[in-house]
Amino acid sequence: MLLLCCLPGEIEITSRLLGAVANLPGHPQVEVLKSAAALGPRLQQPRPQCLLCLALAPSREDLASLLDVAPLLQDIPLVLVLPDEEPQTLAQAHRLRARYLTSLQRPEAPQMIAAVVGRMIEKYNRAWDTQQAC
Secondary structure, eight states: OEEEEEOOSOOHHHHHHHHHHHTOTTOOEEEEESOHHHHHHHHHSOOOSSEEEEEEOSSHHHHHHHHHTGGGGTTSOEEEEESOOOHHHHHHHHTTTOSEEEETTOTTHHHHHHHHHHHHHHHHHHHHHHHHHO
16 A cells, blocks of 8 residues: 655644654555645556555645646545635535545644544555455
């Protein structure tokens, strides 16, 4: 299982998210990218079948950059962290078809994200193991 983490900027939540992800069961391989611009070329490279993406958009500009790579994220389970919960931001975010949305305004976001990603790892690893057995 590969977990791509798109974590732009050097903000406190970045380190808290990485700490929460490091303690996940199943110990996924974690690859950190520092911008949505770096995410596009990485998704065009060969990648494992079992892949999840965690993307932090600390600003609306970062969210717009993620929308630029939306076609590459189409078949990848995505957890998206938004800068706010404004209707316009949420409308843009839903275009990415993320499996889970939260915002930086929620103090419990890192713990909730870790829980959701942990459950997704369990689900998609199990599905992948079942596919390989067939």
